Amino acid sequence: MTQSLWALRAGESARITGYDNALAESYRIRLMELGFHVNEEVTCVQSPSLGAPKVFRVSNTVFSLDDEVASHILVEPSA
Amino acid sequence: MSKIVLVGSPNSGKSLLFNRLTGLQQKVANFPGITVDVASGKLAHAPDLELVDYPGTYSLQPISGEEQVAVAQFTASLDDPNVSQVLCVIDVTRLEKSLYFTLQVIRECARHGKPVIVIGNMIDVLHRHAIEFDTAGLAVALGAPLLPISARSGEGLDTLLETVRENAGRQDNSIDGNQWSDTPDVLLRGTAHQLARQFGPRGDILVRTQSRLDSFFLHTGTGGLIFFSIMFLLFQSIFTWSAPVMDAIEAGLGALSNWVVPALPHQIMRDFTADAIFSGIGAFLVFVPQIFVLTVIIGILEDSGYMARAALICHRPLRIFGLTGKSFIPMLSGVACAIPGIYAARSIDSPRKRLLTYLAIPLMPCSARLPVYTLLIAAFIPNTTALGGLIGLQGLAMFLTYFFGLFCGLLVTGLVSRMSEDRFTDVPFVLEMPPYRMPSWKPLLRNAWNRSKHFVTKAGAIILAVTVVIWILGYFPNYGASLGDSWLGTFGHIVEPLFAPLGLDWRYGVAIMTSFLAREVFVGTLGTMFGIEGAEENMVPLVDSIQVSGLSIASGVALLVFFAIALMCVSTMAILSRESRSNVLALKLFAAYGIAAYILAVLTYQLVSLLAS
Numbered sequence: 001m002t003q004s005l006w007a008l009r010a011g012e013s014a015r016i017t018g019y020d021n022a023l024a025e026s027y028r029i030r031l032m033e034l035g036f037h038v039n040e041e042v043t044c045v046q047s048p049s050l051g052a053p054k055v056f057r058v059s060n061t062v063f064s065l066d067d068e069v070a071s072h073i074l075v076e077p078s079a
Numbered sequence: 080m081s082k083i084v085l086v087g088s089p090n091s092g093k094s095l096l097f098n099r100l101t102g103l104q105q106k107v108a109n110f111p112g113i114t115v116d117v118a119s120g121k122l123a124h125a126p127d128l129e130l131v132d133y134p135g136t137y138s139l140q141p142i143s144g145e146e147q148v149a150v151a152q153f154t155a156s157l158d159d160p161n162v163s164q165v166l167c168v169i170d171v172t173r174l175e176k177s178l179y180f181t182l183q184v185i186r187e188c189a190r191h192g193k194p195v196i197v198i199g200n201m202i203d204v205l206h207r208h209a210i211e212f213d214t215a216g217l218a219v220a221l222g223a224p225l226l227p228i229s230a231r232s233g234e235g236l237d238t239l240l241e242t243v244r245e246n247a248g249r250q251d252n253s254i255d256g257n258q259w260s261d262t263p264d265v266l267l268r269g270t271a272h273q274l275a276r277q278f279g280p281r282g283d284i285l286v287r288t289q290s291r292l293d294s295f296f297l298h299t300g301t302g303g304l305i306f307f308s309i310m311f312l313l314f315q316s317i318f319t320w321s322a323p324v325m326d327a328i329e330a331g332l333g334a335l336s337n338w339v340v341p342a343l344p345h346q347i348m349r350d351f352t353a354d355a356i357f358s359g360i361g362a363f364l365v366f367v368p369q370i371f372v373l374t375v376i377i378g379i380l381e382d383s384g385y386m387a388r389a390a391l392i393c394h395r396p397l398r399i400f401g402l403t404g405k406s407f408i409p410m411l412s413g414v415a416c417a418i419p420g421i422y423a424a425r426s427i428d429s430p431r432k433r434l435l436t437y438l439a440i441p442l443m444p445c446s447a448r449l450p451v452y453t454l455l456i457a458a459f460i461p462n463t464t465a466l467g468g469l470i471g472l473q474g475l476a477m478f479l480t481y482f483f484g485l486f487c488g489l490l491v492t493g494l495v496s497r498m499s500e501d502r503f504t505d506v507p508f509v510l511e512m513p514p515y516r517m518p519s520w521k522p523l524l525r526n527a528w529n530r531s532k533h534f535v536t537k538a539g540a541i542i543l544a545v546t547v548v549i550w551i552l553g554y555f556p557n558y559g560a561s562l563g564d565s566w567l568g569t570f571g572h573i574v575e576p577l578f579a580p581l582g583l584d585w586r587y588g589v590a591i592m593t594s595f596l597a598r599e600v601f602v603g604t605l606g607t608m609f610g611i612e613g614a615e616e617n618m619v620p621l622v623d624s625i626q627v628s629g630l631s632i633a634s635g636v637a638l639l640v641f642f643a644i645a646l647m648c649v650s651t652m653a654i655l656s657r658e659s660r661s662n663v664l665a666l667k668l669f670a671a672y673g674i675a676a677y678i679l680a681v682l683t684y685q686l687v688s689l690l691a692s
Contacts, residue, residue: 026142027507033138034509035175037272043283045290049299051395053404055512059175059275060285062293062512064391066398069507 003077006054006070008044014075016040023072035059036073081247082129082161083122086153086184087168088177089135090513092200094118096168096230097132098522100240117152124240128163128247131156137176139183140264142506145430157191164194164246171199171212171227174279176511178221179271185223186259186267194246195223198239203229210280217278222258289514296388306392309385310411313376317369317415318446324368332361350559351550359546362597363539363650366418367531373412373419374527380408381426382518387510394508400489401496403429403508406436410488413443417651418538421658422530431505435492437659441646441668442488444481447598451642452480454602454618458625459635476639484643538653545649546596553593562589562607580681581641582634582688594647601642633687637680644676 008014016038019028035058036042045062046055053066065073087093101120118132133156134149141147156162167184169177181197188195197218205212218225226242228235259267283290296302336357343349380386386408394404402410405427413420420440427433460476552567553559562568563586571589578588586608594601599615606614606621609628614621646652646669655665 026140029140030137030142030507030509032268033140033176033179034511035272035275040272045286046293046297048297048302048391052297053391053394053508053510055293055297055391057283057286057290059173060280060283061173061176062286062289064387064508064510064512066394066508069509 001076002074004071005042005044005056005065005073005075006067008042008047008054008056008075008077010044010047010054013041013043013078015078016042016073017076018074020072020074023069027069031069031073034063035061041078042075080127080129080161081163082131082156082159083243083247084153084156084162084165085130085132085168086165086180087135087198087200088137088170088180090511091135091168091170091177092230093135093168094132094522095519096198096200096228097130098519098525099230099233099236101130122240122243125244125247128243130166136180138180139187143428143430145428146506154187157187157193162193164196164243166196166198166243168198168200170201172201172204172280172285174275175272178275179268181221182259182262182267182271183264185221186262189257189260194249196239196242196246197221197223197225199225199227200230202227203232203234204285205280208280208284210284212280213278217274220274220278286514289512292515293388293512296385297391302388302392306389309380309389310408313373313380313408314411314415316372316376317412317419321368321372325365328364328368329361332357332364347554347558350554354554355547355550356543358550359543360539362546363535363542366416366650367535369416369419370422370534371527371531373423374530375523377408377423377426378523378526379518382516382523384513384515386426387512390510391512398508400439400493401432401435402439402492403427403432404510406432406439409436410439410443413440413445414485416445416447417441417443417648418534418654421651421654422534425658429506434659434664435496437655437664438495438668439488439492441648441651441655441672442484442491442644444484444643445598445648447648448484448642450599450602450615450618451594452477452639454605454622454625455635455639455642456480457618457622458630459632480639480643483640487644533657534654537657538650541653541656542650549593549596562604567592581637581684582631583638587634587638591641591647594642595649597650598642598647601647631688632691633684636687637684640683641676641680644672644679646672 002017003014005014005016016036018038019031040058043057044054045057048054051067053064054070055062055064056070085093085097097118097120100122102123117134120130122128122130133153136146136149139150139153141150157165165184165188167181169181185195185197199212199214199217202212212227214225214227224242226235226239228239230236262270296305336353340349340353343352377386380389389407390404392404393407397404397406406424409420409423409427412423417440420443421437424433424436424440427436456473456476460473462471462473464471549567552570553562553565555566557564559565567589568585571585571592574588575585578584578591586605590601590604590608593604602618602621603615605625606612609621609624611620611624652665652669655668656662659665
């Protein structure tokens with residue numbers, strides 16, 4: 001079942017399956033430069049309240065993404 | 080002199096390494112057109128070698144115009160015959176985000192025939208966790224020498240210096256990394272990803288401490304409390320802690336002036352030295368303590384890793400107004416004073432969001448507006464209380480005026496961000512959350528010192544020049560006998576019709592014009608116009624005179640509105656020009672906020688007159 005990265009809750013992990021077309025090419029490349037590759041495992045480390053950007057771990061680096069970016073990253077939740 | 084270029088991705092510890100290698104001898108400059116600092120300094124143990132610290136970037140594929148300039152400057156440096164080698168810093172604990180950039184750098188260096196050394200920083204962290212790191216294997220895979228070091232503990236720095244010296248003296252042109260010279264970016268990205276998997280530390284052991292701290296600092300309850308406490312301290316530091324030093328500077332200059340001025344031979348020379356030169360120097364020196372203190376505190380927040388968390392916490396509410404979480408600290412600083420606020424905006428990586436923050440900062444209710452508000456509110460708002468003494472009308476008026484400024488600032492950014500969609504100067508909100516670390520004091524203090532020096536040398540001359548011009552206009556042709564008969568006074572009479580729709584006479588016009596030096600000058604000038612000495616210290620006689628002069632409450636409220644919006648501050652304009660690299664922006668803002676302030680003040684005057692009648 002594919003969903004957006006933004007839908008992950010704290011503690012949940014998922015595998016990146018792709019990016020949707022609404023994400024600008026330059027942003028997509030920047031995300032890959034940072035490690036958000038297809039097939040990479042991402043963990044949502046923190047999901048602060050009030051819609052604040054969520055905190056994700058990819059390889060050994062932690063990034064904060066807001067919904068404008070994270071909602072365009074498609075993932076498949078890990079069992 | 081042989082130059083060494085230092086590059087690396089953000090948060091790789093590049094700046095700390097730079098400070099380690101260069102010691103105290105360094106200077107800071109800017110690339111043309113952008114705000115990012117480029118520091119350079121001689122190597123402490125090899126003074127014939129100069130190290131140039133380029134801005135940190137995640138790749139050589141720029142998104143914003145600013146990144147473009149930084150990348151173009153790096154590429155240009157590879158054609159510079161004085162550049163003997165390139166040092167590329169990576170964080171060995173987080174290879175993924177560093178290796179793509181590193182491969183790009185190795186490729187560009189191979190194309191331009193420059194040797195490159197990859198520096199694997201933070202090796203001490205891996206040692207501490209007893210994690211093996213295959214330095215030799217990664218070096219072979221990268222096709223470039225890789226030196227493991229720790230900029231923090233100093234481990235490996237001797238070997239690094241030795242290698243750098245050897246490279247600088249090398250005569251042959253055999254260059255490493257040639258296998259990448261024809262590889263396109265997309266393949267480098269794949270290789271980087273694969274190498275990071277192969278050589279990077281596995282598991283989440285390295286981010287466990289960080290995650291534990293994050294669950295405390297980003298928690299709705301504890302996180303919010305800490306955020307407000309830190310912001311309260313930051314605000315106090317600019318508002319209260321800097322005050323004694325600012326007073327000392329003023330007192331010191333006053334004493335120096337009292338000592339120098341009487342020794343001068345001519346009255347005009349004495350007046351000029353006391354009122355133009357010493358006032359002018361005081362006008363910009365007084366900002367230095369605030370700039371210094373705020374730079375140190377922001378440095379602590381950045382180095383400790385908390386800045387990224389603070390930006391995350393206030394991102395969502397500020398996004399509504401087209402801003403980013405990183406706009407919060409500059410705007411909060413702006414409530415104390417716009418100057419340190421504008422400096423603080425440097426940390427905003429998106430040029431578009433930084434510009435929007437620049438628009439908001441001059442509207443923040445800064446401390447220079449406080450004396451003006453105090454005077455006007457004391458003169459026009461009755462000192463009565465409501466709700467059984469719970470609410471004082473004057474206090475309420477002060478609150479509303481402050482709130483009005485904040486509201487206008489957010490309104491402007493909200494409107495402008497919606498009117499101009501521009502993705503090309505924007506970068507997405509993808510913020511690296513660096514590990515929490517203890518800040519190093521020496522670089523912080525040096526940075527604050529450099530920033531203060533920058534302000535004094537770059538903005539000081541403009542502020543002094545404007546002070547001298549206004550002094551000349553107010554002094555001649557009657558040698559300071561009466562401000563009303565001076566050129567400034569004459570000009571005030573000429574433009575009096577402009578202030579008539581606000582119910583103000585020429586004296587207020589002159590006071591408004593002089594307040595361009597700094598808003599609080601309004602009080603002193605008005606005192607002079609009413610023949611009251613020392614109105615800045617004791618406003619009561621001036622308040623009485625204003626009330627006796629029969630000025631209406633409508634004019635008073637109109638003046639409050641005018642001062643809440645108008646950019647009456649030469650220092651803000653000077654530093655805005657410098658920081659935004661554009662004189663046009665400062666002038667445009669001055670004109671736009673001036674016109675908006677005037678129109679809204681006229682409307683306020685008419686409305687309040689109507690209600691009061």
